[in-house]
Amino acid sequence: MEEAELVGRARRGDGDAWYRLVGIHQEAVFRLAYLLLRDASDAEDVAQEVFVRAFRALATFDADRPLRPWLLRIASNLAQNRRRSLGRYLEALKRLYSAPETTTSSASPAEGMAKRWEAETLWSAIKHLKPAEQEVVYFRYFLELSEAEMATAMNVAPGTVKSRLHRALGRLRLVVDQQYPALREERQP
Amino acid sequence: MSDTTTPSGFDTDHDPIDDDMYFDRPLKEYARAFSYPPTPNIAASVRERLASHRGTSERSRAASRPRLALVAAALVVLALGAALLTPDVQAFVRYILRIGSVGIVVATPTPTLGAGTVSPPPTQLPTLLQSLDGKTTLDDARARMTFPLKVPSYPSDLGPPELVYLQDPHSLVVLVWLDPGQPGKAALNLTQIVESTGLGKKTVSSPDVVEETTVNGQKAAWVRGPHTFVFAKPDGRTEFQEHILVEGNVLLWQDNAVTYRLETGLTKEEAIKIAESLVEVPLR
Numbered sequence: 001m002e003e004a005e006l007v008g009r010a011r012r013g014d015g016d017a018w019y020r021l022v023g024i025h026q027e028a029v030f031r032l033a034y035l036l037l038r039d040a041s042d043a044e045d046v047a048q049e050v051f052v053r054a055f056r057a058l059a060t061f062d063a064d065r066p067l068r069p070w071l072l073r074i075a076s077n078l079a080q081n082r083r084r085s086l087g088r089y090l091e092a093l094k095r096l097y098s099a100p101e102t103t104t105s106s107a108s109p110a111e112g113m114a115k116r117w118e119a120e121t122l123w124s125a126i127k128h129l130k131p132a133e134q135e136v137v138y139f140r141y142f143l144e145l146s147e148a149e150m151a152t153a154m155n156v157a158p159g160t161v162k163s164r165l166h167r168a169l170g171r172l173r174l175v176v177d178q179q180y181p182a183l184r185e186e187r188q189p
Numbered sequence: 190m191s192d193t194t195t196p197s198g199f200d201t202d203h204d205p206i207d208d209d210m211y212f213d214r215p216l217k218e219y220a221r222a223f224s225y226p227p228t229p230n231i232a233a234s235v236r237e238r239l240a241s242h243r244g245t246s247e248r249s250r251a252a253s254r255p256r257l258a259l260v261a262a263a264l265v266v267l268a269l270g271a272a273l274l275t276p277d278v279q280a281f282v283r284y285i286l287r288i289g290s291v292g293i294v295v296a297t298p299t300p301t302l303g304a305g306t307v308s309p310p311p312t313q314l315p316t317l318l319q320s321l322d323g324k325t326t327l328d329d330a331r332a333r334m335t336f337p338l339k340v341p342s343y344p345s346d347l348g349p350p351e352l353v354y355l356q357d358p359h360s361l362v363v364l365v366w367l368d369p370g371q372p373g374k375a376a377l378n379l380t381q382i383v384e385s386t387g388l389g390k391k392t393v394s395s396p397d398v399v400e401e402t403t404v405n406g407q408k409a410a411w412v413r414g415p416h417t418f419v420f421a422k423p424d425g426r427t428e429f430q431e432h433i434l435v436e437g438n439v440l441l442w443q444d445n446a447v448t449y450r451l452e453t454g455l456t457k458e459e460a461i462k463i464a465e466s467l468v469e470v471p472l473r
Binding site for chain 1: 212223230231235323332
């Protein structure tokens with residue numbers, strides 16, 4: 001069944017149609033929330049909220065457009081709001097003390113783990129960017145959205161996507177050069 | 190890539206302006222190797238949450254969604270038609286004015302609120318607003334909004350708002366200036382809503398409290414004293430319907446596709462001066 005048809009059915013109150021759509025898009029939504037929040041529990045909460053809110057707002061969604069960028073836009077907004085909430089930081093603090101996480105950015109990569117180490121180090125570097133810059137990098141490289149999808153997800157013109165990505169990459173390059181040189185040098189001959 | 194490109198893709202002797210090329214390949218490579226936690230079964234959780242809301246009363250459902258109520262309180266949202274109202278309410282209301290996407294209706298019998306005074310005290314910062322979702326900074330709101338954000342340039346010593354709330358999908362913003370002499374109270378509350386954001390109605394107890402006026406030569410409404418809002422779900426169902434008390438006077442006007450709502454204890458003349466002084470916040 002086509003996505004537009006599922007959306008149409010969900011709009012008419014067909015919960016099963018909506019749950020199928022949730023199943024299709026939950027991974028992308030959860031992953032974006034995880035990238036932005038850096039916490040799986042928070043990401044799950046946000047992902048749930050995205051699909052609950054989206055269902056309630058389906059009447060405002062243009063069914064002729066792809067659903068995923070719209071869901072990702074909601075996810076980004078909710079994640080940004082949650083990131084600012086004091087309660088989240090308190091919860092994160094509790095978790096930190098109850099189950100300390102190991103950091104990977106300063107450890108040497110083990111053989112066979114290099115790619116993962118690089119990916120996680122890059123993630124650490126991205127954390128130094130502004131929220132809007134992080135978002136554009138995640139959309140482009142981690143979720144591999146097209147330019148048109150990014151424009152919808154960010155609610156900006158395609159030209160703005162390009163310029164924002166360019167700025168983000170420029171900043172990221174500086175961060176890598178200055179704070180994560182190992183990422184650049186790790187695999188040099 | 191140049192000859193100095195490393196096996197991982199980062200060019201160590203890159204052209205300073207070629208950031209996109211410098212990062213493109215390694216970023217793709219690294220991002221694909223990123224290890225995410227397993228995706229939980231969101232569909233099951235969503236099913237449970239949506240199902241748990243069915244069968245409850247309209248009032249209890251509204252109460253269980255404080256953020257929607259908050260939004261309703263802050264928005265003075267948008268009216269698109271009488272079909273949004275429940276039949277019992279519909280029988281008692283009639284539109285008297287529409288400004289932009291905000292419809293003003295008269296409801297009889299009146300709510301438990303009386304008509305307001307001409308110059309009420311400074312607006313009490315609504316309890317709900319204190320925990321309104323989306324608190325942010327002016328700069329962040331400006332960067333993320335889908336339309337130009339404006340602030341008053343009058344009075345000249347007003348300064349930036351103390352509180353800024355941006356609602357998704359970034360088409361509604363609430364700016365609050367606190368009363369310096371009365372902590373916890375708002376002197377001004379300016380809401381900016383792009384058309385088509387939502388659905389709802391401003392409900393007043395009597396047509397006498399609504400006065401038609403102008404802002405920059407355009408039709409505007411001055412609503413005196415306490416009144417209520419009715420908020421309905423976008424698809425017309427009434428489960429989110431709310432009646433919210435707002436103290437203070439409200440000036441409603443529209444500029445292009447944006448509807449503005451200024452809530453204040455000031456006089457109409459002062460409110461109009463403020464409304465006509467709006468200037469765009471520059472993007473930094």
